[in-house]
Amino acid sequence: MAATSIKDLQAIEVLDSRGNPTVRVFATLENGVRVSASVPSGASTGEYEAVELRDGDPTRYGGKGVLKACANVMEVIAPALRGMDAREQLAIDRTMIELDGTENKARLGANAILGVSMAVAKAAAVSEGEELYRYLGGSEARRLPVPCMNILNGGEHADNSVDFQEFMAVPHGAPSFSEGLRYVAETFHTLKKILEAKGYSTAVGDEGGFAPNLGSNEEAIELIVEAIEKSGYKPGIDISIAIDSAATSFSTDKKGHYNLKWSGAGEMTSDDLIALAKEWVAKYPIILWEDPLAEEDWEGFAKFTKELGDKIEVVGDDIFVTNTKFIRRGIEEHTANASLIKLNQIGSVTETVDAVRLCIEHGWRAFLSHRSGETCDSFLADFAVAMGTGHLKSGSASRSERLAKYNRLLEIEAQLGPDALYYWK
Ligand SMILES: O=C(O)[C@@H](CO)OP(=O)(O)O
Numbered sequence: 115m116a117a118t119s120i121k122d123l124q125a126i127e128v129l130d131s132r133g134n135p136t137v138r139v140f141a142t143l144e145n146g147v148r149v150s151a152s153v154p155s156g157a158s159t160g161e162y163e164a165v166e167l168r169d170g171d172p173t174r175y176g177g178k179g180v181l182k183a184c185a186n187v188m189e190v191i192a193p194a195l196r197g198m199d200a201r202e203q204l205a206i207d208r209t210m211i212e213l214d215g216t217e218n219k220a221r222l223g224a225n226a227i228l229g230v231s232m233a234v235a236k237a238a239a240v241s242e243g244e245e246l247y248r249y250l251g252g253s254e255a256r257r258l259p260v261p262c263m264n265i266l267n268g269g270e271h272a273d274n275s276v277d278f279q280e281f282m283a284v285p286h287g288a289p290s291f292s293e294g295l296r297y298v299a300e301t302f303h304t305l306k307k308i309l310e311a312k313g314y315s316t317a318v319g320d321e322g323g324f325a326p327n328l329g330s331n332e333e334a335i336e337l338i339v340e341a342i343e344k345s346g347y348k349p350g351i352d353i354s355i356a357i358d359s360a361a362t363s364f365s366t367d368k369k370g371h372y373n374l375k376w377s378g379a380g381e382m383t384s385d386d387l388i389a390l391a392k393e394w395v396a397k398y399p400i401i402l403w404e405d406p407l408a409e410e411d412w413e414g415f416a417k418f419t420k421e422l423g424d425k426i427e428v429v430g431d432d433i434f435v436t437n438t439k440f441i442r443r444g445i446e447e448h449t450a451n452a453s454l455i456k457l458n459q460i461g462s463v464t465e466t467v468d469a470v471r472l473c474i475e476h477g478w479r480a481f482l483s484h485r486s487g488e489t490c491d492s493f494l495a496d497f498a499v500a501m502g503t504g505h506l507k508s509g510s511a512s513r514s515e516r517l518a519k520y521n522r523l524l525e526i527e528a529q530l531g532p533d534a535l536y537y538w539k
């Protein structure tokens with residue numbers, strides 16, 4: 115038996131940043147290495163995401179407990195993986211997928227499977243004496259992602275009058291990751307002052323961006339442009355704006371019809387939203403737009419990409435759910451030109467790497483992402499450098515579970531020294 119063989123897997127229920135239960139897995143190897151990994155959880159989830167197994171027992175956390183998923187780690191997954199070499203990520207993930215036997219990890223739970231998958235990767239890296247980003251990405255892994263900082267929240271992540279879920283500041287013109295992070299953290303602080311001066315609330319949403327009751331969605335962009343300028347940066351040159359509409363959350367049929375219910379702007383079709391986006395992209399320094407339309411609006415998405423895909427990055431999240439089956443269809447149908455990438459949407463490290471690779475091989479971009487429910491696990495930061503796709507979203511500068519990733523990236527940048535790369539495209 116190799117020293118790096120899996121000796122034991124434990125799992126406990128911990129709480130995420132929304133106070134909901136999630137899975138933390140501890141992997142112990144024969145060599146004595148013991149590490150843990152914690153699984154994030156989304157709110158604006160796609161219909162076809164891998165299944166997050168919840169207990170459904172109303173007497174515990176309103177049914178949201180994850181004791182069954184934890185039991186699956188210890189009683190079903192651990193016996194199957196014991197003795198396997200932790201460095202065999204592919205074989206380990208494949209074994210769990212087969213053990214689960216469903217299309218969407220509904221039996222064992224994607225939360226159980228991903229927790230093990232991440233913990234095993236970490237344990238293998240520690241055993242090899244390598245940093246996780248190097249272990250997963252090889253010796254060439256040295257590109258830091260541009261931190262797309264979500265500074266204004268709406269939609270299902272906030273309790274306000276903004277329909278679009280995320281407005282991000284993107285410091286693509288900064289000379290390095292740490293400088294980029296400084297640019298957008300400063301912009302975040304300036305935005306707070308602007309909101310205060312206008313009498314708006316500075317309470318924050320799930321991902322730590324401000325969640326004021328604005329007069330319109332467009333006002334969010336105007337305020338961010340003002341914050342960029344007042345921080346001493348040039349909009350469009352130093353910092354641009356990225357939007358995640360999370361349009362599924364305000365679609366009435368998940369296809370071509372929408373109701374911008376939070377702002378009261380009312381009903382719109384895909385064509386209306388495309389026209390609005392065209393107007394905004396012409397007027398404001400927008401560099402990326404995620405989920406401009408709903409998860410089953412393949413036609414609208416392709417139209418959107420035809421109109422705007424040569425000007426901005428068009429990202430599919432709910433529509434692709436980090437699943438190569440849907441990304442492949444998107445590539446064939448020119449649905450977008452990028453995919454959001456979330457480990458827990460598909461449920462294993464190997465399948466997430468496959469999704470990133472598929473994007474890169476077809477000239478698409480891969481936008482790595484946290485979830486709105488997070489823990490202080492910084493796996494995602496290392497994973498972003500390992501994948502080297504150049505951009506990541508991890509929320510704002512006001513919450514520790516978001517900063518855990520940004521701060522880990524600062525550490526990686528310091529380790530890499532002059533070898534660190536930083537560029538948008
Ligand atoms: O829609 C998104 O992109 C994510 C992360 O920002 O939100 P959630 O985790 O709620 O799906």
Ligand SMILES: [Mg+2]
Binds near residue numbers: 404
């Ligand atoms: Mg999204």
